[in-house]
Amino acid sequence: MGPSPEQTIKKVLLIGEIDHAHDAWKSLEEDGVVETVHVKATNRADFLQEAGTGAFEGIYAVYRNLPSVSITGRIDAELLEALPRSLKFICHVGAGYDQIDVHACSARSIRVSNVPTAPDDATADVNMFLIIGALRGFNCGMAGLRRGEWKGGAPLGHDPQGKILGILGMGGIGRTLKRRTDAFGMKVIYHNRTRLPESLEAGAAYVGFDELLARADVISLNLPLNKHTHHIISTAEFAKMKDGVVIVNTARGAVIDEDALVKALDSGKVRSVGLDVFENEPEVHPGLMANDHVMLVPHMGTHTYETQTAMECWCIDNLRMACTIGELKSLVPEQAGLSFT
Numbered sequence: 224m225g226p227s228p229e230q231t232i233k234k235v236l237l238i239g240e241i242d243h244a245h246d247a248w249k250s251l252e253e254d255g256v257v258e259t260v261h262v263k264a265t266n267r268a269d270f271l272q273e274a275g276t277g278a279f280e281g282i283y284a285v286y287r288n289l290p291s292v293s294i295t296g297r298i299d300a301e302l303l304e305a306l307p308r309s310l311k312f313i314c315h316v317g318a319g320y321d322q323i324d325v326h327a328c329s330a331r332s333i334r335v336s337n338v339p340t341a342p343d344d345a346t347a348d349v350n351m352f353l354i355i356g357a358l359r360g361f362n363c364g365m366a367g368l369r370r371g372e373w374k375g376g377a378p379l380g381h382d383p384q385g386k387i388l389g390i391l392g393m394g395g396i397g398r399t400l401k402r403r404t405d406a407f408g409m410k411v412i413y414h415n416r417t418r419l420p421e422s423l424e425a426g427a428a429y430v431g432f433d434e435l436l437a438r439a440d441v442i443s444l445n446l447p448l449n450k451h452t453h454h455i456i457s458t459a460e461f462a463k464m465k466d467g468v469v470i471v472n473t474a475r476g477a478v479i480d481e482d483a484l485v486k487a488l489d490s491g492k493v494r495s496v497g498l499d500v501f502e503n504e505p506e507v508h509p510g511l512m513a514n515d516h517v518m519l520v521p522h523m524g525t526h527t528y529e530t531q532t533a534m535e536c537w538c539i540d541n542l543r544m545a546c547t548i549g550e551l552k553s554l555v556p557e558q559a560g561l562s563f564t
């Protein structure tokens with residue numbers, strides 16, 4: 224799809240690398256849709272300075288990925304202020320967009336897109352791996368083996384069959400996880416702010432937040448990080464859970480208060496944990512590092528060739544639509560219904 228005769232080539236600021244979808248990016252350029260503007264800065268201070276030189280003048284859209292936060296820091300009001308008024312779209316490669324202050328973008332009439340759906344399978348696979356690993360206490364055995372202690376004193380684990388899984392945030396990944404847990408004979412309850420249509424529930428039972436905490440043998444965090452969900456699981460919530468509960472998180476670290484989690488593990492309230500995400504990545508809380516009952520994966524939910532490629536291609540689709548028809552394939556939900564100038 225090339226530009227229409229009256230359409231102009233749009234300048235796009237590329238923050239971070241295209242790792243896989245090189246052909247898709249090349250075709251954006253060859254079709255006369257975008258002219259790529261590259262960033263020289265490697266940290267926020269330098270980025271702000273580079274923006275001040277006029278190097279990003281005339282940019283219409285930004286393409287950015289999660290690792291690029293090391294270059295810009297959070298995309299917030301200060302950063303947007305440094306970017307030219309011509310900026311109308313930010314296309315983000317990732318389902319979670321907590322690195323972007325969407326409210327600040329809306330105030331500047333900048334539309335934001337994320338990448339839903341494409342990460343569902345790969346992330347749900349890691350989620351299932353963590354559930355089985357934490358229930359069975361595999362990390363105790365694996366860590367013991369590497370210390371030369373064979374099973375490392377791992378206590379007997381628990382089977383998933385018949386256990387109640389509580390999914391907090393039953394969106395794309397939560398629902399994909401539900402399908403996987405069916406094969407393991409788990410019973411699923413879930414909590415969202417609003418109940419799903421029955422067809423999407425696929426047999427999962429809708430419950431209130433407190434009921435989920437009280438009934439689940441395993442709790443899986445699958446909701447986005449924002450000001451409403453920051454530390455949604457902390458001391459008071461642990462107190463409402465079953466003794467010996469298992470917690471798994473592939474969403475974002477800061478939906479759990481990690482200090483409170485370490486205390487709940489130390490007291491035995493929480494039996495074991497499986498984590499793909501952490502509050503201060505790439506740092507991991509020393510209390511989690513030191514505990515063999517914690518299975519740690521360094522944010523590898525979508526760390527596969529196929530999924531990363533699909534996510535980049537989806538983001539490039541967003542960019543092509545933004546630059547050709549001024550719309551997005553996947554506008555973030557917070558901006559639905561807003562009007563943009």
Ligand SMILES: NC(=O)c1ccc[n+]([C@@H]2O[C@H](COP(=O)([O-])OP(=O)(O)OC[C@H]3O[C@@H](n4cnc5c(N)ncnc54)[C@H](O)[C@@H]3O)[C@@H](O)[C@H]2O)c1
Nearest residue numbers: 318319342392393394395396415416446447473474524525
């Ligand atoms: N570990 C990884 O590599 C990885 C990969 C992809 C996504 N993620 C994270 O997983 C999160 C979920 O991804 P998704 O694609 O399933 O998102 P989604 O938007 O499809 O689903 C999120 C669900 O959470 C629900 N929700 C929102 N706020 C809630 C609240 N306060 N209480 C209860 N439910 C609430 C929403 O209604 C929605 O159903 C993302 O926001 C992202 O941060 C991590």
